[in-house]
Amino acid sequence: MTVLLVEDDPSISIVITAALEAEGFAVTRCDSIADRDRLLANQPFEALVTDVMLTDGDGIETIGRVRQLAPDMPVIILSAQNTLDTAVRASDTGAFEYFPKPFDIDELARTVRQAVGSSAARTGPDEEAPVAGLPLVGRSAAMQAVYRMITRVLRNDLTVLVLGESGTGKELVAEAIHQLGHRRAGPFIAVNTAAIPAELIESELFGHEKGAFTGAVARSIGKFEQANGGTLFLDEIGDMPMQAQTRLLRALQSGTIHRVGGREEIKVDARIIAATNRDLEPMIAAGTFREDLFYRLNVVPITLPPLRERADDVPALARHFLQLAMSEGLPRHQLAADAAELLSRQPWRGNVRELRNFIYRLALLAREELIDAESVAPLLAQTARNEGEAIGSGLDGAVTDWLATHRPSAGNVYDAALAAFERPLFLHALRETAGNQLRAAQLLGINRNTLRKRLHELDIDPADLHRLS
Known part of the structure; x- marks a missing residue:
């Protein structure tokens, strides 16, 4: 079993080679795109393991030449550029797998073995590249796992259940799957099921006919039909009433709906992404959430980590929000290292949403262009006081x-x-x-x-x- 390894960091190259040879592979090493293409032109390999940033170019951008030289060879991509954009670019090449650095060397070796033995390796990139640039920010290991799961569902219609605390960015994940996936030309319809009164939720989702109930003065098209050809995002699915859960399950199973008060069976073609901040399994045991609906929704679970578990991402998020604030008319600011470190130590119970609101407030109030820890500390203290006193002192x-x-x-x-x-x-x-x-x-x-x-x-x-x- 032969593997071509393209890696310009000698220490990483040696470690990967040792791990693959321990698995029984014969490894040929090189450190440039030019040497890669020369080797592929002169001998067959059963797999390619390649870094992205090489001395003479981008390993992802040149995968097209690899496909010409070895159309059926599985490709495994390594990268220190640990962003969603990189993960999506790697997926677009038809890569068998993408590993952000640092990675588990044993997992890499196992993946190479799977790739060599798999007949399902992709043979080429999509004809149309997806749009990148969505505001999913973070290079922590927890976010890398999220990015990899997102890339796995871009080109299929498997139902996705996004789990995570309030404010972690569940809707952003849904938007990323839609806008980077093969349904991006269709509509993205988001519904907060918890914000709709129980007596109206079926009408909101499935629509209603004229005269179906008091106040139904005309036919209304529901969210399922509005999302036809695109994606329907059902947020806070754990708060959906049981009766609506039953109708939702029927729609998911059959791919059809009936408007409230109507008899016509309507075929719908919408990818379903659901999200909740609740633990659904205890709700199933308590009889407040249908077990069969849970399994229908939980085909591909994606769990978003709370911000306190990825504190290393806080500086990047803060700087990202400062840029957004500036684009929306707030003053230009930069974040000093001591301010970033102070922000990283905060609990951020409201997660990314709370951090975003704080940074916007900081952008409005900060007097100097460079925001340091001395500028951040008073606003943090004031925010903590406000939270503690708002209900107690205010009501008193x-x-x-x-x-x-x-x-x-x-x-x-x-x-x-x-x-x-x-x-x-x-x-x-x-x-x-x-x-x-x-x-x-x-x-x-x-x-x-x-x-x-x-x-x-x-x-x-x-x-x-x-x-x-």
């Missing part, structure tokens, strides 16, 4: 002011205060959670059903927050 002060102004009669203080503060408190919780009733209930410390009952009694519609005061 409001109640004190109200009591001083209204002076309710003895024996009536509780009822009067509750009537005065319950509606604004519920509105505040809904705004803080972007209308997500489950999170609003958790924030208030009450049951979700209790929240829904009180919202109805208080005439609060979470779907119409922009009009509520």
Whole structure:
């Protein structure tokens, strides 16, 4: 079994050669594209292992010549440029596998053996290269695993379930799969299933016919039909009511839908990507999430790590958000090394979303172009104080002011205060959670059903927050 190794770092080349020879491979080594092409033109190899950045060019950009010289030979690409763009470029060449540096040498050796024994190695790149440049930032090992999973699903329609805490960027993963994949010419339709009232979710997903229910004055096309030919992203799938779960499962199994109030069977062709910040398996055990739907959605799971588990990515993310802030009209800033190090030590409980909001606030308030740790520390302290005091001191002060102004009669203080503060408190919780009733209930410390009952009694519609005061 013969392998051609193209690597211009002698130490890495020696280690890889030793590992492959231990697996029984005969390894030929070179360190340039020119030598690679000369060797391929003069003798057959059963696999190619190549670095990207070589002394005389880009190993990915020249894979086309490799395909001309050895059309069926599997290619395994190594790279220290550990970005999603590099992973996608490697996938576009038809590479059997892509390994970001540093990598597990034993895993590389096993992969080479699989590649040599596989008849499924791709024979060429796609005719049309995908668009790159999506804001998935990070070179940590955890994000490398995410990038590799993304590249594996770009050219198929397998259902993907994106898992991760709130604010980790689950929708960005869905957008990357769509925009870099073979359905990029079609629509990308995103639905936050938790933000839709239970009685309306089926109409939102599947549409409805005129007269299907009170207020249905015309036919409405649902999200499934809107996503035809493209991708349907179902966010917060763990909050979907059971009845809607049943209809969703039927749609996924049959590839067809019925509009609410309609009899026509409508064929739909949409790739499904779902996401949740909840652990679905305990919900299955509790009977609040269908087990068969879970297995239908969980064909390819992609788990996004919380930001606290990839602190090394914080400086790159912070600089990325500073660039975005500048492109949106905020002042130009650069991040000093001590500021980046300070940001990396923060817990970022709200994950990437919290970091982004903080950086935008920093870009607005910082006076100097170079932001150092002394500029960052006061804003971090202020943010921590605000989070700790917002509910405690804020409500305490409001109640004190109200009591001083209204002076309710003895024996009536509780009822009067509750009537005065319950509606604004519920509105505040809904705004803080972007209308997500489950999170609003958790924030208030009450049951979700209790929240829904009180919202109805208080005439609060979470779907119409922009009009509520």
